[in-house]
Amino acid sequence: MAVDTSQGMLDVFQAKMVDRGWSDVRSSTELPTTLASFDLIVCSSVCSFLDDYPATVQAMAGLLVPGGFFVQWDWERDDDGDAEDPEDAHGLSRAEITDALQSAGLEHVSVDVGFEAVVEDQVMRPLMGHGRRSTN
Numbered sequence: 233m234a235v236d237t238s239q240g241m242l243d244v245f246q247a248k249m250v251d252r253g254w255s256d257v258r259s260s261t262e263l264p265t266t267l268a269s270f271d272l273i274v275c276s277s278v279c280s281f282l283d284d285y286p287a288t289v290q291a292m293a294g295l296l297v298p299g300g301f302f303v304q305w306d307w308e309r310d311d312d313g314d315a316e317d318p319e320d321a322h323g324l325s326r327a328e329i330t331d332a333l334q335s336a337g338l339e340h341v342s343v344d345v346g347f348e349a350v351v352e353d354q355v356m357r358p359l360m361g362h363g364r365r366s367t368n
Contacts, residue, residue, distance in 0.1 A: 233270075234259040236278075263288075269297045275304040277358070279332075280324045286332040293336035296365040302338055304329070305346060308357040329361040338363025 234245050234257065242259045249257055273292050282288045293302055309323030326343045333341040341363040349356050 233257070233264070235261070235263055237261055263291055264295065269300075270295050271297055271300045273300070273302050275302075275306075277306055279304050279329075280306045280309070280322055285324070285328070286335055289332045290336040293333075293338055293363075293365060298365055299367045300365045301362060302333065302336075302365070303360070303362040305358045305360045308345065308359045324359065326359060329359055333361055333363040336363070337366065339366055340364045 234242065236242050236245070236259070239261060242261065245259055249255075249259075273296060275292075279285050279288070289302070296302060306329070307323040309325050329343045330341055333343075341361070343359055343361040345357045346360040347358065349358075
């Protein structure tokens with residue numbers, strides 16, 4: 233299942249599903265409200281834009297089967313104060329990701345830099361975070 237609050241992004245995804253012949257994938261603008269059983273939940277560069285990131289991770293962790301994985305990547309926030317307006321500082325810190333995943337009850341939590349990219353003389357680092365739902 234693909235979930236995005238942007239219908240435009242879901243339309244792009246739907247076109248890719250048709251092109252690739254994926255008939256067994258669903259999409260929605262909302263997280264499922266009933267208990268689901270996902271082996272893997274992946275969030276790609278979206279968590280830093282959530283109104284309540286920790287609560288959303290908590291909700292998604294509850295949708296995992298025992299032993300299921302939650303994986304995310306988001307740009308590492310530049311906390312050096314370089315942004316003229318603090319509202320322009322996007323991304324998440326390692327501590328924020330670690331705290332959210334651990335608070336959601338995930339185990340074996342790990343957060344690290346995936347790679348570095350230079351964009352307009354600025355080094356940008358995506359943080360890759362993941363955790364596993366307990367098998368108990």
